[in-house]
Amino acid sequence: MSKKDESKHDAGYERTLTNAHIQLIALGGTIGTGLFLGVGNSIRLAGPSVILIYIIVGIFLFLLMRALGELIVSDLSKHTYIDFIKKYLGKDVGLISGYLYWISWVSLGMAEMTALGIYFQYWFPYLPTWVPGLITVAVLLFINLLSARLFGNLEFSFAIIKIVTVIAFIILVAYLLITGGKTSFGPVNFSNLTTDGGFFAKGGTGFLSGFQMVIFSFVGVELVGLTAAEAQNPAKTIRKAINEVPLRIILFYVLAIVAILLVIPWNKVATNSSPFVQTLAATGLRNAGSIINFVVISAAVSATNSFIYSAGRLLFSITFNGKGKWNKTFGQLHRQLPQNALILSAILMELAPFLIIIIGNDAFNFISSTATSMFLIIWCLMLLTHISYRKKTREQDLTDFQMPAFPYSDYVTLLFFILMIILLLILPANRTAMITALLIFIILSTLVKIHHQEKVK
Template sequence: MKNLPQGHCPPEGDTHELKRNLSNRHIQLIAIGGAIGTGLFMGSGKTISLAGPSIIFVYMIIGFMLFFVMRAMGELLLSNLQYKSFIDFSADLLGPWAGFFTGWTYWFCWIVTGIADVIAIAAYSQFWFPDIPLWLPALACVGVLLSLNLMTVKMFGELEFWFAMIKIVAICALVCTGVYMVAAAYQSPTGNVASLANLWNDDGMFPHGAMGFFAGFQIAVFAFVGIELVGTTAAETKNPERNLPRAINSIPLRIIVFYVLALIAIMAVTPWREVVANKSPFVELFVLAGLPAAAGIINFVVLTSAASSANSGVFSTSRMLYGLAVEGDAPGRFSALSRRAVPSNGLIFSCICLTAGALVIYLVPNMLDAFTLITTVSALLFMFVWSIILLSYLAYRKQRDHLHRASKYKMPGGTIMCWVCLAFFAFILGLLALEADTRMALFAVPVWFAVLGLSYRSIRQKKQEHAALSLEAE
């Protein structure tokens, strides 16, 4: 993206542009949906068993760091309203290579995550329909999401609004139930009394020491995948100067309410040593509260959470392909918009990849190993995207300092916090190298970047040859 007019907004009636049809209501809930991963519902049992009550601090630290990544992204997107997403500002500030690597990596992130979500949806469907073939709900989910996203971007916003609302209601219900049980000094069948003292009266807040605390980061970081999703909606957001800052500024409150308070409620009612790693602590708390339908309700919540993630994946991958095609880094057909201003070719291609990927995973003998590898690869690639956002901000401060001084939405901490966040991501990489199952992903990810490097070199050569031929023709 070169020589973009600063502060220029695409005309609303232009049929060749993405339309600004997402309202503040949509943006707020898309941001919340991105901040609440399926990992909170199903993975929190494992993180509690690893780190004990100190897991609360793990989620707070990760949320704190990612808030600054989102603020950097917000300032960059609002510095030039021609930026459709972080692909555009990374290409503009760091060079064409950054746009190419970021766009294709983010596309691959969501395809990988979407494949895992589709598999999860198929598995959760068997709770109610045990005899149904796994491929049927998987294909049905992809088909429904494709059909709805082909209509208008507003339909994506509505879907994500209601998916996120289900998550919010479930978490608020858990927190309120936990508060009531603590206030009533509820006693479980095993004799445990619900109390805040359960957070520190069993070997303290750090029962497994520093190593247990650090182990929690390996899994907890996966729960935040998708928090940057609001950055892919920039070109389709009404009044972005008002709505994007509102969505980003509310991230700390979401982290406190949806992660910290939920985990405090769980561990206050059930002492952390009794939280089972492979079960959802959400289900266990509602069962203790005397809600026999807890398993079915939470299964529904987790299913919609996975559907929300898959819906986000379908949306964001199509917008990434659109942005890449506009820059000439993907086949030109992906830059075509339907009559409803939706990148339909990108949507269809991404959905085909989801179904093909689901088929491959069905053929892998050990599903658990494949799932662990896939989610770790996805988290590593998301950290690459977050790092590119920070590096783009550092370049922006050097190259466009006049825009920073004029900005009404400055990143707090500026360049210092950029370096702090980058050091934090390096720390996470070091932790991932400690475990055998996550270490495999560290070896797999360089293969992806090697493929991208070769592809980028080939595309650059073709562009140079095309430019040379054009000059000769003139």
């Protein structure tokens, strides 16, 4: 990176996020609603074979992160992945991708808001589901408007709570397994993984149906790349986070799900509340359900915090240096923070209650499925960007942090994501959401094309 680029970049965001911030933001960012709530749907759809699905998806997302990591390290002056898409796939594709990516993060925030209402009903069954999320987003917006470091400190604390809880949860179930402990569902043992239909209890169709929610669980793993512009030592911390975090996440998810299934038969796992709360409540530990519910709520708050952070920086990046009132409004920093972009992103997330009113109890599943669908499109574009970067960059100019087994790893990962898009179009439960995501992509493409033609005139 040239000195000119460095000075331009340093004059923007303030580098206040430490190595510890980056590591825990990256790890904690994906331990949210997908794990604490969505895993129930995954288990009921696929049965015990959901464990295999998490391993498969985790491997491909690790490869995606290695591709993205190589891009980030190649030019630390870039604010987001969208900047790389603009450079290697063209400005129009970058603009379309940017807005699709931004809408995806806003959708994730809406999903977390919906989940918060479900969690709070554990204590307050008559509380309207939209109230907790509405208040949470308002408070988190205020915190994000203060400083990036405050966001980092808050996310750091949330991540520790989540990580410690998951580890304690796994250790508790392991203890019950070793000592022959029993719960309200019976003995804690491995038989739950093979009884009631076996490991592939729901057959091939059930196995394939489980992929959507599992992919949703991992959405946000690439958040680490969005923190590069505010990291104190991005060249070092980004490499470390990308190498270590995805593997840790796979470990967390797989062990946590195995722990749940050791206690609860797969066909009795809750889908309208957190399986973690259900599992601990089954152990008979006093107030265990309330304690884990508090942690689950903190996880949703943490994820929402990350999504507000990401959405704000993405909108800023898309509109940065652009012409027109829209771009000038959201493409500028105030006190080294994208304040206007953060405010608009949070306001849009606050629209989630209207979807809850319209769709009802299926709001979370629809929003999460739509967000998953949009992320699949974005991930495909990111891989195409990496492929283009490698083709256009001389061997001697490549970084030492390269995608393993290129180009085969890129093409296999790209094929996997394309197959997932096709799968979601085939499955009736996910078809509407996938079509919605594709329509959004087509509408954005059309609008950008019209705008480009007007500029030419």
